[in-house]
Amino acid sequence: MKILALKGSSREKSNSSIMLDRFLEGCKSSGAEIKSLKSQNLDIKPCAGCLRCNLIKRCSLRGDGWGQLSNDILDADIVAISSPVYFFNFPSELKRIIDRFRSFIHVRITEDGLIHTPWVKWRKKFVVLLxxxxxxxxxxxxxxxxxxxxxxxxxxNNELHIFNGTRLAVRGQIGFSPDELINLYEKLKIPVELAKSDHSGNIELLSKIYSLGTELGAEKK
Ligand SMILES: Cc1cc2nc3c(=O)[nH]c(=O)nc-3n(C[C@H](O)[C@H](O)[C@H](O)COP(=O)(O)O)c2cc1C
Structure with missing residues (x-):
């Protein structure tokens, strides 16, 4: 299986990238082929809104990284995206990429609404780690x-798998030991009783993510 991994946090040791790394560890154990990218390192222009993609079946913007990235997306069996939540949405670098997905789809306006038809048939798995x-x-x-x-x-035929990491403030927190979490909660003035259950919740989440990696990574195309 070919996996495209897209990291959306600018922070080192970010919680979302720890989640993605766990997923990739699972995939690797099954022998999958992985390409990892960081969204902030990709030169992706914002969608110009020209809608020419509806006619030319590709994005009309040139001179940035979309040509390569769109090929990587089309080529992958699994697209895994890790992201922090910024004001209920993706951080801007990832949102730019998502907006450029418009060029994968034909959109027709009808009396009853919009009809979306992809240019090619997709059969991929998407994994979103928040x-x-x-x-x-x-x-x-x-x-x-x-x-x-x-x-x-x-x-x-696409599949979507979503994992949510919650109450995560500082870098690396999802991997904290119970004592580290208690110290942090004391500083943040969060009831320390929550540290124990949050710690087991984080371990369980990372373990589920790893298992999905082993499962999806091992699948035959
Ligand atoms: C600009 C900005 C906006 C944020 N907005 C939200 C939000 O709407 N909801 C939320 O729960 N956390 C919000 N946060 C907190 C981050 O989502 C949180 O710290 C997350 O764990 C960071 O992920 P990372 O460690 O992968 O970078 C925001 C943080 C920043 C910097």
């Missing part, structure tokens, strides 16, 4: 709704 400060995973709903919509419109 990290947010809030204990309420609904803070990531904006991202999840975008991804559910795009993944569905690109092909009925």
């Amino acid at each position: 990290s947010m400060g809030s204990p309420d995973e609904n803070e990531g709903a904006g991202i999840i709704n975008i991804m559910k919509f795009i993944v569905k419109e690109l092909g009925e």
